């Protein structure tokens with residue numbers, strides 16, 4: 001039986017990036033790791049070599065990989081994080097390769113946020129080994145978080161994908177969806193911003209495409225860095241037009257229905273902005 005104490009309740013009510021009083025410092029300060037500094041290792045599929053102990057994620061350190069070339073990522077409370085761009089193959093004792101989705105279910109706290117953020121950066125480095133202009137080899141820039149082509153000098157900066165999460169309200173109900181593939185729990189309409197549109201237009205288009213519902217009174221709620229998908233999620237509530245009828249896109253979704261406040265089933269934890277937005281509505285907060 002699970003006993004709920006104050007810490008449990010506190011931990012399940014905060015989103016992944018809410019690590020206060022801890023703080024992630026993403027200032028780029030290139031350097032070389034010391035023995036105790038975290039050096040995160042990913043395999044060719046982007047799985048992170050990590051240990052899990054009492055729900056906390058444990059990372060490999062410089063001592064585990066004394067020879068590898070490293071790239072500085074960020075620090076959390078002064079603890080430095082580096083990564084190795086070469087794919088890791090060897091499993092070290094006490095560690096296992098895990099996807100960030102598996103870590104999401106197993107870990108919590110500042111280490112989980114560090115893992116998500118490290119994955120976002122690692123993925124960007126891994127996907128940009130060569131210059132998109134001339135095919136030359138990209139090298140880390142000396143002073144900025146950037147990659148520079150060793151042939152033509154082209155500089156590229158980290159890529160973050162803007163996306164929206166939408167709480168569509170109709171009276172005392174909210175539009176709940178479930179994806180056809182991937183995450184199995186309840187969600188809200190979500191999607192990426194296309195080039196040339198505003199976030200508000202993304203909201204209107206995504207809700208229409210996925211569910212056939214037209215909306216108005218679009219209002220911003222909060223944002224969330226979601227390194228698992230290299231996203232910056234922006235949460236919006238809006239109201240369904242009075243005559244709106246759900247016509248679900250069965251290629252993307254397997255479920256899209258109006259669900260009354262009291263009937264909303266939340267996700268297993270509150271790491272995601274989606275869950276906080278569903279919970280706000282369930283608890284009767286003004287949205």
Ligand SMILES: [Zn+2]
Pocket residue numbers: 131132133134135136149150151152153154
């Ligand atoms: Zn180039």
